[in-house]
Amino acid sequence: MASHQLLERVLAAHRAGQRVHLAAELEAALPAAQLRLLQAVAAEAEAAELPLYMVGGGVRDLLLSRPVKDFDLVVEGDAIALGQRLVRKLGGRLTSHRRFGTAIWHLEGLEGDVPAAIDLISARRERYAHPGALPEVSFGDIQQDLLRRDFSINTLALRLDGGHFGRLLDPLGGLADLAAGQLRGLHDRSFIDDPTRILRILRFAARLEFTIEARTATWLGVALPGLGEISGERVRNELTAILAEAAPSRALAQAEALGVLAAIHPALHFDDAMAASLARLPDEVDPLWALGETARIDLAYLLWLRHLPAEAGLAVAAHLRLPQRVSEALVAWSGLAERLPQLSAAAPSEVVLALESAPDLAMAGLAVESDDENVRELLANYAGQWRHVRPTLNGHDLSRRGLEPGPRYGRILATLRAAWLDGQVTSPDEERALLDQLVAVDD
Ligand code: ATP
Numbered sequence: 001m002a003s004h005q006l007l008e009r010v011l012a013a014h015r016a017g018q019r020v021h022l023a024a025e026l027e028a029a030l031p032a033a034q035l036r037l038l039q040a041v042a043a044e045a046e047a048a049e050l051p052l053y054m055v056g057g058g059v060r061d062l063l064l065s066r067p068v069k070d071f072d073l074v075v076e077g078d079a080i081a082l083g084q085r086l087v088r089k090l091g092g093r094l095t096s097h098r099r100f101g102t103a104i105w106h107l108e109g110l111e112g113d114v115p116a117a118i119d120l121i122s123a124r125r126e127r128y129a130h131p132g133a134l135p136e137v138s139f140g141d142i143q144q145d146l147l148r149r150d151f152s153i154n155t156l157a158l159r160l161d162g163g164h165f166g167r168l169l170d171p172l173g174g175l176a177d178l179a180a181g182q183l184r185g186l187h188d189r190s191f192i193d194d195p196t197r198i199l200r201i202l203r204f205a206a207r208l209e210f211t212i213e214a215r216t217a218t219w220l221g222v223a224l225p226g227l228g229e230i231s232g233e234r235v236r237n238e239l240t241a242i243l244a245e246a247a248p249s250r251a252l253a254q255a256e257a258l259g260v261l262a263a264i265h266p267a268l269h270f271d272d273a274m275a276a277s278l279a280r281l282p283d284e285v286d287p288l289w290a291l292g293e294t295a296r297i298d299l300a301y302l303l304w305l306r307h308l309p310a311e312a313g314l315a316v317a318a319h320l321r322l323p324q325r326v327s328e329a330l331v332a333w334s335g336l337a338e339r340l341p342q343l344s345a346a347a348p349s350e351v352v353l354a355l356e357s358a359p360d361l362a363m364a365g366l367a368v369e370s371d372d373e374n375v376r377e378l379l380a381n382y383a384g385q386w387r388h389v390r391p392t393l394n395g396h397d398l399s400r401r402g403l404e405p406g407p408r409y410g411r412i413l414a415t416l417r418a419a420w421l422d423g424q425v426t427s428p429d430e431e432r433a434l435l436d437q438l439v440a441v442d443d
Helices: 005-015 023-029 032-047 057-063 079-090 142-147 174-180 196-208 214-228 232-243 248-257 260-264 272-278 295-305 310-319 324-343 348-355 360-369 373-384 395-400 407-421 428-440
Strands: 052-055 072-075 093-097 102-106 117-122 124-127 136-139 157-159 167-169
Touching: 005 057, 005 174, 023 032, 023 057, 032 052, 032 079, 052 057, 052 142, 057 157, 057 174, 072 079, 079 093, 079 102, 079 117, 124 142, 196 214, 196 232, 196 248, 196 260, 214 260, 232 248, 232 295, 248 260, 248 272, 272 295, 295 310, 295 324, 295 360, 310 324, 324 348, 324 360, 324 373, 348 373, 348 407, 360 373, 395 407, 407 428
Parallel strands: 072 117
Antiparallel strands: 052 072, 052 157, 093 102, 102 117, 124 136, 157 167
């Protein structure tokens, strides 16, 4: 049972049949610039006589006294028209999808600490032509919009336009479930219509430490085969969202226990050893590894899948359409894990030779996983220093010395580099002296 003062107060008022207004709570929860923005949108909606609602995660988090990260705004009417008014009045830029009645209001360039963009959605209803299909959309009212959502705790809404600012709507019993700490689906076909909700429910259960309501758990069980029928990309997006959570292992262990992972792919599973690896996932991947924006998620997949037999890991990676570099790191993993301890005593030039073609992601993974301090130090030296060492002389210098271009160039430059790496030369003068010797020797 979740115990939150605000939630209990609101629930008591709601049960007593009173109208609940959360204007003050919303004002306190949002950073000033965001609040001003929300109020400006609300004023514009009022002027256009369009009922406007904040829905979904933002309302849920407000009631749980958790930070409100973002807000989804639903308009009863034409969200694109509202977006166009907002651009005229406040600036920014609009991209819109006529077919879905949705618009994204891009706010870059606007003053203050405002989000990069805000989604404006026309209230709609959805129909699934067949299980797992993407829904067919038609316009509807706020009730219908809330009915198309995943779990009752995500169906709470706050009306925002005009004098309604902050009024709570709870047509589907979300408040009671929030207070009871339970996740409840809205109807028996929910997971069949959209099997990605199976992974969403596990993510919310783990994050909020909520239980899955008994009937919902039954519906989930029946819908499991659907997970094997939707595209790997859709599954991957949800698994990625789980891996981005603070405690991914909780959700993945529950996924294992409920047969969710086997339904995704027969070779996929989750165990304690995998959880131990994921527990080592750093908040930020060491920038010494050139891995870019998706570094942390790529590393999470690697730390998980590297425990599977090689073929199985690659099959899962292919099914989920994971980036090529995750597969490359999986392929490189065991060979590298074996070689690294032997390299701890090797000269830097030997290390560079051995590691230069190894994928950065695999090395970053081993740097995180290895208990051997020598291995970690070796990898840090390699990534941070050794691999960047180059001779000061280059091909032009060799040609100036009268050497004919050819394979010998590569060998000489490699020898110069190795000499720098291993401390045999420590200055450009010494490097030139070594070059003299190398040129003198017939090769
Ligand atoms: P988070 O805190 O992780 O951002 P959120 O609740 O905001 O959680 P989003 O994925 O941003 O989750 O989705 C926003 C809202 O859209 C949800 O609260 C839910 O009401 C609805 N939603 C999202 N995905 C689905 C889905 N697959 N089926 C039904 N409703 C969904």
